[in-house]
Amino acid sequence: MQTPTFLTAQRHKGRTYDTETGCYNLLSQTKYISDLFERARLSDKKTVDTPLETNVHYTPTDGVPLSDPSLYRTIVGSLVYLTVTRPDIAHAVHVVSQFVTTPTTVHWGAVLRILRYLRGTQFQSLLFPSTSSLKLSAYSDASWDSDPSDRKSTTGFCIFLGDSLISWKSKKQDVVSRSSTEAEYRAMAVTTCEIVWLRWLLADMGVDVSQPTPLHCDNKSAMQIAKKSVFHERTKHIEIDCHFTRQHLQLGTISLPFVPSALQIADIFTKALPASRFRFLCDKLSMLIAVAL
Structure with missing residues (x-):
């Protein structure tokens, strides 16, 4: 997903901008x-x-x-x-x-x-291109053991409709996770829940949601738990999350493509980042600075 970090609007009415590259809506x-x-x-x-x-x-x-x-x-x-x-x-x-x-x-x-x-x-704004598709895609991440006071992890996710960011969250997990895989899986379940709701909403609006929504994850162990039908001792305590995510994977509600950590957009919702990494992910969120002429 490539978006400009700076936009000069040629004509505008309200918050809708016409530029040389098309029409955009900006939210700020x-x-x-x-x-x-x-x-x-x-x-x-x-x-x-x-x-x-x-x-x-x-x-x-x-x-x-x-x-x-x-x-x-x-x-x-x-x-x-x-x-x-x-x-x-x-x-x-x-x-x-x-x-x-x-x-x-x-x-x-x-x-x-x-x-x-x-x-x-x-003046940073959210960008909503008029030419964006109506296909959902999601990114899920977790920062394990991120709070030193209670050892709870942080869940982060973001969901796009085409190139437009429409849902995101940064939230401490309710319980302590015993491994990074467990923390990632809990984040995956929370994101799946949001995807299910958004798909219902889009379906009510007449949007085709027959294809699985890709849920990008950078933890292969968590992805394997979702794909396997056998529970082990290390996954028994997250059995409800396992059943929920696995069910929607089998139903075709979601798919689980792997994404390298360097390209994991949800990383911005789980931890403080260095300036260069932070700016890179802001671009991926379809955020830009707009100046109207």
Whole structure:
């Protein structure tokens, strides 16, 4: 999937743009982001390349508790709403939202970093090409043992309709996974559930969903569990997820193509990434900066 990272619109009406290469719809919340800076009382013009610092794991005991956590809660709630059009901050917002009960100075610093990233990418938009196909495709990933405080893993997925991103998630798994394969399989089951719902929705709209939806995974062991009909001791405790995913694989709801980790788009929803890797995956999410002439 190749999308431009910068678009100059020749004519526009609302948020529909005509360019030399075709017609696009762009979805963004530029004004909302500006208002967010004011509400957060962020007056400096500093920017950062990524919304979350790499190799930093936040815990509830980091830093000093804020004397008044109301601003933290307000801004984090606003950021959650912003993720509706900004999938690039989904994982970072997922991280800071875990500390709304008793936020600390360290957690507030993480929120400010997200805001400074938004300052440098305020005009970033989701791209919806008018020529995009109506075929679903999905990517599923997991970051095993990603939370040092409870050892739970993080699920990330993204689902495209043609070249248009229509669904995504970054969420801590409900239970502790005993291996990376188990964490990946739980993520696969969650993604399958979302695929099933989207296929029902598209079918109600008259869209052909007779072909399996490819669910791209970069863990061959997890893929083998879905394809084998025999349960072993190491998979008994995830039997429900196994049955669910395997059933939809057998029914032809999904297929399981392997994708190399370097091309796993859902990676952006599971962990903090270096700037070059982060920008690469943002491009894959069909996100760009648009300037109307």
